Amino acid sequence: MTKKLNTHEAATFLNLSAGTLEVWRCTGRGPKYAKLGKRVVYDVADLESYVSARKVLTVDTMHERQ
Numbered sequence: 001m002t003k004k005l006n007t008h009e010a011a012t013f014l015n016l017s018a019g020t021l022e023v024w025r026c027t028g029r030g031p032k033y034a035k036l037g038k039r040v041v042y043d044v045a046d047l048e049s050y051v052s053a054r055k056v057l058t059v060d061t062m063h064e065r066q
Contacts, residue, residue: 002045004034010042014051 010031011018024030025040031050033042 002043004041004043005047007040007042010047013042013044013047 005013007021008018010033011021014021014031021030025033031042032046033040
């Protein structure tokens with residue numbers, strides 16, 4: 001089992017505000033999360049995956065994939 005973070009910890013991990021994560025949850029956006037009773041938790045692996053999926057290739061980094 002990987003480490004779980006609460007909303008404030010996940011926001012710090014992503015360099016976002018906790019409010020941004022809360023809005024994203026309400027609108028069906030953002031990283032995966034789990035509800036444990038009233039608690040919301042984020043899996044660190046899911047946060048890392050969320051960030052990785054949003055990497056943007058630039059002209060300068062395209063050669064790295066070859």
